[in-house]
Amino acid sequence: MVISPSALDELxxxxxxxxxxxxxxxxxxxxxxxxxxERATPDVVVLPRSTDEVGAVVRWAMAHGLAVTxxxxxxxxxxxxxxxxxxxxxxxxxxxxxxxxDAERMLAWVQPGLVNLWLSQQLAPRGLHFAPDPASQQxxxxxxxxxxxxxxxxxxxxxxxxxxxxxxxxxxxxxxAVTLGGEACxxxxxxxxxxxxxxxxxxxxxxxxxxxxxxxxEAVKTLxxxxxxxxDACVTVTRVxxxxxxxxxxxxxxxxxxGLVEAWLHLGLPTDAAAVLLIEVDGPASALPAQAERIAAIxxxxxxxxxxxxRDEVERAQLWRGRKSSYGAYGRSASGFYIMDGVxxxxxxxxxxxxxxxxxxSRGLHAGNLCHAGDGNLHPHVLFDTNSPKQQADALEVSHExxxxxxxxxxxxxxxxxxxxxxxxxxxxxxEPRDLAVMERLRGAFDRDRxxxxxxxxxxxxxxxxxxxxxxxxxMAVRDDVQGSWT
Amino acid sequence: xxxxxxxxxxxxxxxxxxxxxxxxxxxVALRPESAGEAAAVLVACxxxxxxxxxxxxxxxxxxxxxxxxRYDVALDLGGLRRITTYDPDDFTVTAECGIPLAExxxxxxxxxxxxxxxxxxxxxxxxxxxxxxSGARRRALGSPRDRILGARFLTGDGxxxxxxxxxxxxxxxxxxxxxxxxxxxxxxxxxxxxxKLPPQPPARGLVVHGADAGLVxxxxxxxxxxxxxxxxxxxxxxxxxxxxxxxxxxxxxxVITGFEGDPAWVDACIGRIVERLGAPVSVRRDAEVxxxxxxxxxxxxxxxxxxxxxxxxxxxxxxxxxxxxxxxxRLVFHAPAGRLIxxxxxxxxxxxARGLESSGFSLIEQRGAGIDTPVPPAAVLGLRARxxxxxxxxxxxxxxxxxxxxx
Numbered sequence: 001m002v003i004s005p006s007a008l009d010e011l012x013x014x015x016x017x018x019x020x021x022x023x024x025x026x027x028x029x030x031x032x033x034x035x036x037x038e039r040a041t042p043d044v045v046v047l048p049r050s051t052d053e054v055g056a057v058v059r060w061a062m063a064h065g066l067a068v069t070x071x072x073x074x075x076x077x078x079x080x081x082x083x084x085x086x087x088x089x090x091x092x093x094x095x096x097x098x099x100x101x102d103a104e105r106m107l108a109w110v111q112p113g114l115v116n117l118w119l120s121q122q123l124a125p126r127g128l129h130f131a132p133d134p135a136s137q138q139x140x141x142x143x144x145x146x147x148x149x150x151x152x153x154x155x156x157x158x159x160x161x162x163x164x165x166x167x168x169x170x171x172x173x174x175x176x177a178v179t180l181g182g183e184a185c186x187x188x189x190x191x192x193x194x195x196x197x198x199x200x201x202x203x204x205x206x207x208x209x210x211x212x213x214x215x216x217x218e219a220v221k222t223l224x225x226x227x228x229x230x231x232d233a234c235v236t237v238t239r240v241x242x243x244x245x246x247x248x249x250x251x252x253x254x255x256x257x258x259g260l261v262e263a264w265l266h267l268g269l270p271t272d273a274a275a276v277l278l279i280e281v282d283g284p285a286s287a288l289p290a291q292a293e294r295i296a297a298i299x300x301x302x303x304x305x306x307x308x309x310x311r312d313e314v315e316r317a318q319l320w321r322g323r324k325s326s327y328g329a330y331g332r333s334a335s336g337f338y339i340m341d342g343v344x345x346x347x348x349x350x351x352x353x354x355x356x357x358x359x360x361x362s363r364g365l366h367a368g369n370l371c372h373a374g375d376g377n378l379h380p381h382v383l384f385d386t387n388s389p390k391q392q393a394d395a396l397e398v399s400h401e402x403x404x405x406x407x408x409x410x411x412x413x414x415x416x417x418x419x420x421x422x423x424x425x426x427x428x429x430x431x432e433p434r435d436l437a438v439m440e441r442l443r444g445a446f447d448r449d450r451x452x453x454x455x456x457x458x459x460x461x462x463x464x465x466x467x468x469x470x471x472x473x474x475x476m477a478v479r480d481d482v483q484g485s486w487t
Numbered sequence: 488x489x490x491x492x493x494x495x496x497x498x499x500x501x502x503x504x505x506x507x508x509x510x511x512x513x514x515v516a517l518r519p520e521s522a523g524e525a526a527a528v529l530v531a532c533x534x535x536x537x538x539x540x541x542x543x544x545x546x547x548x549x550x551x552x553x554x555x556x557r558y559d560v561a562l563d564l565g566g567l568r569r570i571t572t573y574d575p576d577d578f579t580v581t582a583e584c585g586i587p588l589a590e591x592x593x594x595x596x597x598x599x600x601x602x603x604x605x606x607x608x609x610x611x612x613x614x615x616x617x618x619x620x621s622g623a624r625r626r627a628l629g630s631p632r633d634r635i636l637g638a639r640f641l642t643g644d645g646x647x648x649x650x651x652x653x654x655x656x657x658x659x660x661x662x663x664x665x666x667x668x669x670x671x672x673x674x675x676x677x678x679x680x681x682x683k684l685p686p687q688p689p690a691r692g693l694v695v696h697g698a699d700a701g702l703v704x705x706x707x708x709x710x711x712x713x714x715x716x717x718x719x720x721x722x723x724x725x726x727x728x729x730x731x732x733x734x735x736x737x738x739x740x741x742v743i744t745g746f747e748g749d750p751a752w753v754d755a756c757i758g759r760i761v762e763r764l765g766a767p768v769s770v771r772r773d774a775e776v777x778x779x780x781x782x783x784x785x786x787x788x789x790x791x792x793x794x795x796x797x798x799x800x801x802x803x804x805x806x807x808x809x810x811x812x813x814x815x816x817r818l819v820f821h822a823p824a825g826r827l828i829x830x831x832x833x834x835x836x837x838x839x840a841r842g843l844e845s846s847g848f849s850l851i852e853q854r855g856a857g858i859d860t861p862v863p864p865a866a867v868l869g870l871r872a873r874x875x876x877x878x879x880x881x882x883x884x885x886x887x888x889x890x891x892x893x894x
Contacts, residue, residue, distance in 0.1 A: 104710060104711075104713065104802075105713070105799060105800070105801060106713055106714075107799075127714070148658065149658050151656055155656070159629065159633065160656060160658075162632075162633065163629060163633045172866060172870070174866075176866040177866075178864060178866045178867050178870070180867070182799070183799030184797040184798055184799040184825050184849065185621075185625060185626070185630065185797060185824040185825055185826065186619065186621075186630070186669075186797040186824070186825075186826065186851050187797065187849065187851065188849060188850065188851045188852075188860040188861060188863070189669070189860070189863065189867075189871060189890070190619075190666055190667070190668065190669040190670040190671075190673075190674065190871075190890070191619070191632050191665060191666065191668060191669055192666070192867070192870060192871070192874075194632045194662065194665035194666070194668070195661060195662050195663065195665055195666050198658050198662060199661060202661075203661075214716075215714045215716065238576045241578060241686060242575070242576060242599070242686070243686075244599065244686040244687060244688060244689045245686075245689075246685070246686065283748070283749065283752065284748075284749060284751070284752040284755065286749075286751045286752060286755065287748070287749030287751055287752045290749075290751075291749070343652075343654040343655075343656050343657060344654065345574065345577045345579070345653070345654055346576065346577050346578070346655075347574055347576045347577050372656075375654075375655050375656045376577075376654055376655065376656075377656050410572075410653055410654070411652070411653075411654045412652040412654055412656075412657040412658075412659045413659050414657070414658050414659045415654070415656035415657060415658065416656055416658060417658070418658055419658070419659055419660065423659070427659065427660060430659055430660070431649065431650075431659075431660060432648075432649070434646050434647070434648050435648045435649050435650060435660075436660075437646070437648075438642060438646065438648045438650070438663055438878070439650065439660050439661040439663060441642075441877040441878065442661050442663050442666070442874065442877060442878075443661065444873075444877060445870065445873035445874045445876070445877040446870065446873075457660065457661065458660070458661075
């Protein structure tokens with residue numbers, strides 16, 4: 001939909017010239033998140049600086065019958081911030097300040113466009129940190145993390161984003177700003193914030209966040225084991241927790257993934273092992289040696305072939321490097337790969353791995369696996385050739401089959417990436433129609449006219465989507481949807 | 488009224504007198520044995536325009552001084568008390584919500600796991616969730632909303648729905664179940680819930696100190712203690728402390744600190760506390776500790792009016808002035824979560840509440856005190872009312888008006 005020049009002038013009057021991007025070239029930069037399979041160009045991009053400005057944008061959009069889709073850094077993997085129905089892409093990138101830190105009470109108020117890692121970096125001199133650490137933390141924003149209830153490797157011990165949010169200020173569909181929760185642990189009434197967190201921008205636009213902070217652990221110990229079978233790695237994970245040890249992180253990489261990383265970086269990881277298991281414990285320095293020893297003993301009982309223990313920060317970074325470089329390693333090995341997110345009960349991890357290989361193999365594709373093993377959170381990466389429409393279609397089908405397996409095993413179709421547009425059709429397989437109907441009721445209570453990130457999360461949105469652009473992952477594409485000037 | 492529930496087995500009926508609230512008995516009390524039967528009760532109520540109150544252990548309801556505006560049906564969830572799924576190695580449990588917490592806690596303890604919800608001994612899972620119950624270890628265990636992974640629940644019109652899931656990470660769809668936490672029977676009925684469980688810590692320590700209000704008021708003693716992340720730091724007035732021999736110090740104030748985790752660390756933390764607060768009255772360890780947590784969870788349970796406040800100021804000095812006041816005798820303050828519980832007797836409650844509100848405490852719950860929690864801004868009030876309308880369109884939940892009117 002074309003927005004009239006006078007309407008754009010109104011918007012510029014609200015936000016200033018530099019707060020409104022309406023040229024084609026600018027708008028195209030906001031047509032997708034990290035799931036580039038689906039693209040849709042917003043009619044206008046706005047860059048507000050405050051809660052008041054967000055409220056003004058929302059009121060303006062409602063008056064003009066436009067949808068508003070909030071956007072953090074655009075690192076989402078589920079199409080959560082594509083503007084499928086056009087309208088306004090509301091970027092919070094200029095709202096990137098730490099507003100206040102209370103070190104004694106261990107909390108901070110921040111704006112939603114603040115990059116996750118920057119917060120912990122700013123807090124480091126005071127010995128505090130913000131625990132949620134999604135893999136995208138160098139880029140992704142706190143607002144995006146809250147909107148998706150993001151996880152990360154360390155949420156085994158520390159919990160997901162929800163567990164670290166005390167309060168949020170939100171602009172509702174009518175443009176009013178409200179603060180839900182606050183600095184205290186509890187607020188009167190039922191907890192409205194708890195349902196806005198993780199709602200992917202559909203219930204309100206988060207404009208300020210009160211985060212709970214934790215002391216930086218006194219010490220950290222990182223261990224790396226390798227196994228001949230994935231089952232042994234998985235049982236080790238379960239046994240460690242059963243001992244009463246809750247490591248900060250427990251990550252599994254499979255043989256395929258280790259092979260790709262080694263071919264690239266030559267870190268000395270064992271390429272013949274079925275699985276590599278990285279375990280990190282943190283806490284008081286006096287406690288860690290005994291914990292590490294106990295963990296090593298459990299791993300040995302489960303036939304670990306070798307154990308490496310990082311002796312210092314350099315070695316620790318090296319052990320993590322393999323895990324953190326996997327994404328790049330997949331990217332080197334195939335022109336396209338589909339990053340998945342599903343969860344199974346931890347006790348069924350080994351079975352899930354076997355199923356993933358069989359499902360991908362049945363279509364002649366490779367699936368490499370990274371996994372937040374302590375949480376049963378799988379991240380299969382299905383590799384394909386972007387020049388092969390068949391492989392691309394097969395990859396999608398493989399992903400659906402893997403998610404069906406997660407449901408069958410008593411798990412879920414998303415542990416931390418969200419539903420967005422990517423998985424909304426799978427919601428019908430995860431939930432009964434009456435479950436989805438009650439979610440729709442909730443949505444209506446917040447946003448009667450479905451103006452906030454419309455069509456996302458719940459099935460049915462597909463029908464209204466006008467996704468434009470080439471359905472292709474990676475690589476360049478011919479822009480036959482572009483009309484008019486690029487400037 | 489009898490014909491409305493004709494489809495239910497006769498065995499579902501129970502004695503209405505047991506479910507009186509503020510002196511008012513319901514017309515009928517029903518105890519379904521299955522989720523389907525419970526749904527049928529709500530469907531029948533919404534068709535006939537009856538107002539219903541779900542009952543768990545009656546911890547909160549039995550203390551109410553006045554009944555809800557309408558009260559036709561008591562729904563006793565005691566027949567729904569099965570543990571549906573529990574594979575200890577998954578560290579999750581799914582149970583029906585009528586299960587007493589004590590029963591669930593015992594099952595989990597047999598596998599070296601903890602129930603991460605602290606509530607009065609008589610509480611059920613559903614009741615504790617609906618009340619957003621929490622206790623001394625709130626900061627360490629997380630709140631019920633942090634621990635609930637998903638639930639099956641009934642909407643006011645009797646739809647049996649499920650949101651969330653059973654695995655420890657799950658972001659699929661809208662987490663409507665989290666809204667029911669703390670909704671106190673006003674939005675729907677919890678039928679079954681899944682929780683994320685922690686393992687029992689390798690070591691526990693609990694230190695009891697006698698103190699006076701001066702020590703509590705001395706901010707320098709308490710500064711930095713939050714960095715040790717105590718599992719509990721609870722201040723008790725003398726009447727509250729007299730409830731259990733382990734807490735009776737004879738001093739005007741009892742301070743209880745708890746640490747859980749690695750044995751050497753627990754020892755080190757106990758050392759730090761003794762350094763700050765002086766010689767303790769007693770130090771308890773390991774297996775001695777859980778019964779004292781249970782006693783502490785019951786410390787705020789008394790007949791008569793009770794007020795619960797929350798504050799962001801999680802250090803004991805926040806309540807020092809209250810300890811000098813007679814009200815302070817009947818006080819429990821869980822510092823890490825900033826939760827203050829008072830049962831001051833029937834007089835002057837309104838003034839007490841408003842006075843505390845002006846010093847940074849917000850009234851989050853009142854039991855039998857007949858005063859209002861603060862009225863939120865209009866936009867929040869509207870949101871609450873629309874949610875209540877969406878989940879309970881026929882107005883079946885007798886406590887629904889609490890949210891529709893913003894009380």
